[in-house]
Amino acid sequence: xxxxxxxxxxxxxxxxxxxxxxxxxxxxxxxxxxxxxxxxxxxxxxxxxxxxxxxxxxxxxxxxxxxxxxxxxxxxxxxxxxxxxxxxxxxxxxxxxxxxxxxxxxxxxxxxxxxxxxxxxxxxxxxxxxxxxxxxxxxxxxxxxxxxxxxxxxxxxxxxxxxxxxxxxxxxxxxxxxxxxxxxxxxxxxxxxxxxxxxxxxxxxxxxxxxxxxxxxxxxxxxxxxxxxxxxxxxxxxxxxxxxxxxxxxxxxxxxxxxxxxxxxxxxxxxxxxxxxxxxxxxxxxxxxxxxxxxxxxxxxxx
Amino acid sequence: xxxxxxxxxxxxxxxxxxxxxxxxxxxxxxxxxxxxxxxxxxxxxxxxxxxxxxxxxxxxxxxxxxxxxxxxxxxxxxxxxxxxxxxxxxxxxxxxxxxxxxxxxxxxxxxxxxxxxxxxxxxxxxxxxxxxxxxxxxxxxxxxxxxxxxxxxxxxxxxxxxxxxxxxxxxxxxxxxxxxxxxxxxxxxxxxxxxxxxxxxxxxxxxxxxxxxxxxxxxxxxxxxxxxxxxxxxxxxxxxxxxxxxxxxxxxxxxxxxxxxxxxxxxxxxxxxxxxxxxxxxxxxxxxxxxxxxxxxxxxxxxxxxxxxxxxxxxxxxxxxxxxxxxxxxxxxxx
Numbered sequence: 022x023x024x025x026x027x028x029x030x031x032x033x034x035x036x037x038x039x040x041x042x043x044x045x046x047x048x049x050x051x052x053x054x055x056x057x058x059x060x061x062x063x064x065x066x067x068x069x070x071x072x073x074x075x076x077x078x079x080x081x082x083x084x085x086x087x088x089x090x091x092x093x094x095x096x097x098x099x100x101x102x103x104x105x106x107x108x109x110x111x112x113x114x115x116x117x118x119x120x121x122x123x124x125x126x127x128x129x130x131x132x133x134x135x136x137x138x139x140x141x142x143x144x145x146x147x148x149x150x151x152x153x154x155x156x157x158x159x160x161x162x163x164x165x166x167x168x169x170x171x172x173x174x175x176x177x178x179x180x181x182x183x184x185x186x187x188x189x190x191x192x193x194x195x196x197x198x199x200x201x202x203x204x205x206x207x208x209x210x211x212x213x214x215x216x217x218x219x220x221x222x223x224x225x226x227x228x229x230x231x232x233x234x235x236x237x238x239x240x241x242x243x244x245x246x247x248x249x250x251x252x253x254x255x256x257x258x259x260x261x262x263x264x265x266x267x268x269x270x271x272x273x274x275x276x277x278x279x280x281x282x283x284x285x286x287x288x289x290x291x292x293x294x295x296x297x298x299x300x301x302x303x304x305x306x307x308x309x310x311x312x313x314x315x316x317x318x319x320x321x322x323x324x
Numbered sequence: 325x326x327x328x329x330x331x332x333x334x335x336x337x338x339x340x341x342x343x344x345x346x347x348x349x350x351x352x353x354x355x356x357x358x359x360x361x362x363x364x365x366x367x368x369x370x371x372x373x374x375x376x377x378x379x380x381x382x383x384x385x386x387x388x389x390x391x392x393x394x395x396x397x398x399x400x401x402x403x404x405x406x407x408x409x410x411x412x413x414x415x416x417x418x419x420x421x422x423x424x425x426x427x428x429x430x431x432x433x434x435x436x437x438x439x440x441x442x443x444x445x446x447x448x449x450x451x452x453x454x455x456x457x458x459x460x461x462x463x464x465x466x467x468x469x470x471x472x473x474x475x476x477x478x479x480x481x482x483x484x485x486x487x488x489x490x491x492x493x494x495x496x497x498x499x500x501x502x503x504x505x506x507x508x509x510x511x512x513x514x515x516x517x518x519x520x521x522x523x524x525x526x527x528x529x530x531x532x533x534x535x536x537x538x539x540x541x542x543x544x545x546x547x548x549x550x551x552x553x554x555x556x557x558x559x560x561x562x563x564x565x566x567x568x569x570x571x572x573x574x575x576x577x578x579x580x581x582x583x584x585x586x587x588x589x590x591x592x593x594x595x596x597x598x599x600x601x602x603x604x605x606x607x608x609x610x611x612x613x614x615x616x617x618x619x620x621x622x623x624x625x626x627x628x629x630x631x632x633x634x635x636x637x638x639x640x641x642x643x644x645x646x647x648x649x650x651x652x653x654x655x656x657x658x659x
Binding site for chain 2: 028050055056060099103106121123124125128129131132133134135138139140142143146147252253256259261263267281284294295297298300301302305309
């Protein structure tokens with residue numbers, strides 16, 4: 022019973038972080054048609070910025086806010102500096118072929134990932150360092166019994182919940198959110214109705230950058246920070262996004278929590294070295310059984 | 325415009341190119357000291373892996389971020405065969421080709437349903453998961469420690485012919501013939517009917533299927549051929565000394581993709597050029613950082629930074645790589 026609760030709570034708080042990563046991936050996929058493999062590289066970079074600020078005796082919260090803002094700026098920069106020039110060259114010979122149009126942005130995002138990792142190594146020496154949490158990471162106690170959940174876990178769940186509520190409000194209640202949904206659905210018609218599709222694209226990169234930056238800030242108190250620590254998070258986030266359906270925002274959040282529970286239960290009831298295999302098997306099962314994802318729409322994916 | 329050439333002409337041309345490559349590397353190795361001879365052996369080995377990407381991504385448009393994992397399959401197959409069954413290294417290499425081709429068949433059957441980013445992500449997950457199998461079943465795959473394997477000693481007839489052969493020279497003599505053969509095979513494949521079929525699928529799946537091409541089958545065949553090459557490269561790569569999970573990291577897969585892209589995904593000459601860049605660029609940068617006396621943190625990460633930047637610049641300026649840029653310049657001169 023106790024180990025079940027441990028797995029359940031660990032799964033919920035980890036799943037909340039995976040949901041953020043997966044949400045970031047889906048935002049850019051819907052908004053710009055790119056799966057951004059550099060996403061957690063961007064998050065790693067902004068978490069290093071926060072860590073540097075805290076070392077220079079800024080408060081945790083000011084570092085937190087600056088990291089989120091730099092996440093948005095970095096996301097926008099990636100779009101304006103690299104992805105937009107790429108998509109405007111669609112008539113170049115290589116991009117004439119169907120499969121290359123989706124492949125080239127993937128390769129570009131891997132280049133960005135490599136550059137960000139190397140830069141982090143140069144600026145911050147690349148060795149693993151700790152990252153502080155704003156609330157204690159020790160287990161909570163209720164009377165005399167130890168609960169299998171820490172104050173920090175509750176903090177993570179709370180912050181992610183708040184983010185998801187704000188995102189939902191943004192997409193359903195604001196004009197900009199509506200414009201983003203419209204341009205994801207049909208950029209041509211959206212452009213004709215007077216919306217700047219380019220700015221909307223950049224905005225989705227920025228929001229995705231913020232979400233993944235937040236994920237980086239929330240995960241590193243447990244995993245420590247190094248140029249490579251967030252790689253696993255990208256893999257898990259991608260799997261979560263595919264499980265939920267790459268095109269559905271709600272699906273991506275659902276996928277994140279499912280992955281959180283899968284990994285937590287494998288960790289508790291099996292062994293941690295089985296996690297990678299479990300992810301691969303889970304991903305392959307998802308692709309074979311329901312390639313459009315749990316909440317994805319069927320016609321979007323060409324077979 | 326590319327003309328359809330007869331098989332005979334193509335066979336002749338690819339034989340010639342493979343022989344030129346073979347002689348070029350051999351002549352280069354005679355000018356070099358042991359360290360650079362070893363680097364040339366690395367180039368020959370990695371070229372086979374880069375060719376497997378040129379074949380997969382350049383010719384058929386499928387992307388794999390997990391070629392390193394397929395290399396691991398080849399490496400482990402050969403190492404297991406040599407250490408458990410005590411067969412000769414050469415036979416183990418040939419069997420490793422078949423085992424990885426079989427692996428490629430399963431992979432291809434799964435991958436034929438996927439495209440673009442789905443395939444990229446799945447192969448990336450695979451690149452992480454496959455080496456962890458070696459740790460999970462460590463009684464069979466001997467875990468983190470892996471297998472110590474090497475190229476052994478050169479046969480007597482070769483030492484009689486060439487005199488004393490150093491370890492570095494011997495590793496080059498093992499890898500180079502395989503590289504030349506792979507080059508020959510890939511040149512032949514991409515210039516014949518099957519190559520044209522693959523390119524048709526790459527450029528427009530609907531048009532290709534209307535022309536009577538079985539899309540799924542074509543994709544699976546490409547995966548099998550590509551995996552066979554990657555597995556061979558992995559076997560030769562591992563026999564430099566160690567077959568272990570740390571020899572085939574995810575970064576290796578990405579480095580190989582970088583080589584293929586920098587050179588030009590659609591060009592075999594580009595694959596050779598890209599392989600030279602990824603092997604020799606770190607050495608050149610190391611010399612420069614030593615000369616400028618830069619701090620250690622910079623000199624460690626500078627090669628990775630330069631390779632990442634090269635990849636980005638290539639993709640932004642000319643996605644067809646240096647081979648494409650060269651062609652572009654040649655075209656301009658003509659007109």
